[in-house]
Amino acid sequence: MVDTIVAISTPPGRSAIGIVRLSGPQSFEIAQKHMKVKIEPRYAIHSNFNVDGQMLDDVISIFYRTPHTYTGEDMVEISFHGNYLILSTALKALIDSGARMADRGEFTKRAFLNGKIDLTEAEAVEEFIDSSSIAGILNVRKVMNGALKASVDEIRDELLRISSEIEVRIDYPEEFENEREFDFDLTKTLNKLKNMLSTYDPARKAIEGIRIALFGATNVGKSSLLNALVGEERAIVTQIPGTTRDTIEVETFINDLKVRVIDTAGIRETNDEVEKIGVQRAIKAVKNADIKVYVLDATRDDAKVVDIDHDIIVLNKVDLIQRDFEDVIKVSAKTGYGINELKERIEKRARASIEKLNSSDSVLIAERQYGLVKKCFEELEEAMEAKFYGYSIDMISINIRNAVEQLDLLTGRVYVDDLLDRIFSNFCVGK
Numbered sequence: 001m002v003d004t005i006v007a008i009s010t011p012p013g014r015s016a017i018g019i020v021r022l023s024g025p026q027s028f029e030i031a032q033k034h035m036k037v038k039i040e041p042r043y044a045i046h047s048n049f050n051v052d053g054q055m056l057d058d059v060i061s062i063f064y065r066t067p068h069t070y071t072g073e074d075m076v077e078i079s080f081h082g083n084y085l086i087l088s089t090a091l092k093a094l095i096d097s098g099a100r101m102a103d104r105g106e107f108t109k110r111a112f113l114n115g116k117i118d119l120t121e122a123e124a125v126e127e128f129i130d131s132s133s134i135a136g137i138l139n140v141r142k143v144m145n146g147a148l149k150a151s152v153d154e155i156r157d158e159l160l161r162i163s164s165e166i167e168v169r170i171d172y173p174e175e176f177e178n179e180r181e182f183d184f185d186l187t188k189t190l191n192k193l194k195n196m197l198s199t200y201d202p203a204r205k206a207i208e209g210i211r212i213a214l215f216g217a218t219n220v221g222k223s224s225l226l227n228a229l230v231g232e233e234r235a236i237v238t239q240i241p242g243t244t245r246d247t248i249e250v251e252t253f254i255n256d257l258k259v260r261v262i263d264t265a266g267i268r269e270t271n272d273e274v275e276k277i278g279v280q281r282a283i284k285a286v287k288n289a290d291i292k293v294y295v296l297d298a299t300r301d302d303a304k305v306v307d308i309d310h311d312i313i314v315l316n317k318v319d320l321i322q323r324d325f326e327d328v329i330k331v332s333a334k335t336g337y338g339i340n341e342l343k344e345r346i347e348k349r350a351r352a353s354i355e356k357l358n359s360s361d362s363v364l365i366a367e368r369q370y371g372l373v374k375k376c377f378e379e380l381e382e383a384m385e386a387k388f389y390g391y392s393i394d395m396i397s398i399n400i401r402n403a404v405e406q407l408d409l410l411t412g413r414v415y416v417d418d419l420l421d422r423i424f425s426n427f428c429v430g431k
Contacts, residue, residue, distance in 0.1 A: 001073070001110055004030060005102035006094045008087050009430035015082030020090055021430060022076040022099055023107055028063060030097045031076045034090075041065040049078065051093045057086050071107055072114030105427025109420060112412060119412030119423070120148045123366045126427050127207055132251075133258040136207035139357045140365055147361035148369075149411055151196070155189055156407045159380075159400055162186075166397040184387075186380050192362070193377040200364040202354040205290060207365065209251060209258035210350040213289035215282060218266025220297040221316040224333035226250060226263040229343065247278075247285045254347045262289065291349050293342075298323045298330075312345055368423075369410060376406040 004024025010017070022031060032039050037047035041063045048055045057080045064075040080086050095101060103109075105126070112122045124143035131137045142148070162184045214222040230252040248263040262285050265278030286292055286309075294310035298317045315325055319332035329345060331338030357363055364370050383399035408414045 001113065004099045005106055005110075006030075006091060006099035007102035007107070007430035008091055009077070010082065010087075011428075012084050013082075014084075018080050018082040018084070018087045020078045020080065020087060020094065021107065022078075022094065023069075023071045023073050023102075023110060024099070025074060026098055027074040027076045030094055030099050031061065031063070031078065033097045034093060035059075035061065039063050049080070049090060051089060056089060056093075057081055067114075070116065071110040072116045073110060102429060103424075104429050105424030105431060108427060108431055109424045112420075118146075118149045119415065120152070120369060120410060121146060122412070123369070123423060125431065127365050129428070129431065131207045132209060133206055133253075134256040135351075135354055135357070136203075136258075139203055139206055139363050142361050142363055143365055148196075148363060151192065151362040152407050152411055155192060156404060158189055159404050159407075163397060163400045163404065166393045166400070170394050170397065186384050190377065190380055190384070193373055193380070195360060196362045196364055196373050197370065197377065199357060199360050199362065200370040202357050203363050203365050205350075206354045206357060209260045210291060210346075210353065211260045211262060211289045212291045212293060212346060213262045213264060213286045214293050214295055215264045215267060215286045216295035217297070220266070220295045220300075221333050222266070222295050223248075223263050225293075225295060225314065225316060225331070226261050228331075228333040228336060228339050229261050247281050254343050254350070257347060257350055259346065259350065290353055291346060293346075296325075296328070311349060312342070314342060372406045372410045376403045376410075379403040379406065 002025065004022060004026040006020065006022045009019045009021045028039055034050050035045075035047045036050070037045055039045065039061075042065070043063070045061050045063070047059060047061065049057050049059045060079045062077050064070075064077075066072060066074050069075045078090070080090060091101075108117075108122050108125050111117050112119060117125075121144055124140050128137065128140045128144060131140050165184075214225055216222060226248065230250050247265070250261050250263075252259060252261060264282035264285050267279055267282055291312065292310045293312045293314055295314045295316055298315050298321050313325070313328040315323065315328045315330045316333055318330045319335050319337060329338055329342050331342055333339070364373060379399045379402045383396050383403070386396045386399065405414070409419075
């Protein structure tokens with residue numbers, strides 16, 4: 001990390017402001033080449049930004065001196081007008097002056113390597129940017145603030161305490177006549193890890209959105225219902241049964257909660273090979289959905305609630321006929337009747353599925369985190385089982401050391417370059 005990197009940190013397009021960011025030992029010198037105003041750290045400085053002796057734009061620049069920066073290095077952030085031609089010209093000029101184009105996520109990678117954040121906090125940066133609901137943002141913020149790291153460090157300290165006691169007994173057996181006198185209990189630690197693991201599924205729902213599958217027989221109005229829920233014509237609607245041959249997924253918001261509404265093919269027996277595939281995909285989509293909405297057609301004499309796993313039952317087309325059903329939401333996708341009630345029911349169930357996050361600070365937000373915590377949990381379960389059956393403490397110590405290793409991989413105390421490349425390659429350039 002001896003070179004200085006540069007990138008545009010704002011997305012391409014037309015905007016009031018666009019930001020170019022530099023980080024590295026030559027950040028101040030490279031930026032100064034294009035400004036006549038003297039640089040002062042911690043001040044917002046207004047000046048012209050010159051390229052080849054000509055003024056490109058008037059800018060606001062802020063200069064940050066190491067180590068009190070995001071990356072732990074000298075940094076410069078220059079705010080231009082948000083014309084991408086201006087930003088790209090400035091970027092080229094800074095590269096010509098000695099900077100290197102940053103790789104994906106390299107600013108955050110440097111923050112990790114310089115000890116400004118741990119690996120869980122680094123992963124949270126990406127999820128924070130990608131989160132599409134307030135619930136997701138608030139819970140990712142917990143990880144960014146170091147709550148997960150603090151919990152992991154607390155567990156690690158306890159395991160190291162036990163491990164060190166075991167190692168002493170192994171190295172100096174003559175000091176301890178009976179190794180069975182040494183007792184330890186991992187129950188509390190296992191419970192903490194179990195609670196961590198239980199946050200992963202609701203956290204992903206909060207970040208990615210709740211998946212809602214609309215399913216039922218053909219021509220009951222599932223596509224019309226999807227259009228009513230999202231407020232626009234996204235699915236084709238006809239009177240011909242079997243119009244929907246594949247799943248259609250549309251993102252929308254119910255209040256501040258992101259949901260992904262999935263319209264599925266009508267479930268029925270058919271000889272049409274294409275429709276058969278659609279039915280199979282419909283069944284799979286329903287199985288994987290967080291909320292399953294079973295749609296009935298009020299105009300059909302054979303409309304009845306069947307024994308299919310569901311969370312909400314909707315009786316559609318009630319503007320055409322009145323029918324009495326228990327525990328159903330009556331709607332008309334055509335007129336909008338009952339749609340708000342349906343949204344309220346969906347929101348209630350969606351919030352119930354992520355409410356566990358409100359009481360937990362140790363939230364797992366990435367698959368990598370979940371896998372390592374699960375492995376740690378399994379190692380400690382084996383240690384407790386080995387203790388129960390009276391195995392020697394040197395065998396138990398292997399499980400505990402392995403558990404500590406999983407926690408160190410989680411926070412980045414130990415890592416391999418391939419792991420970092422895989423994590424930060426998912427970031428956008430400039431972050």
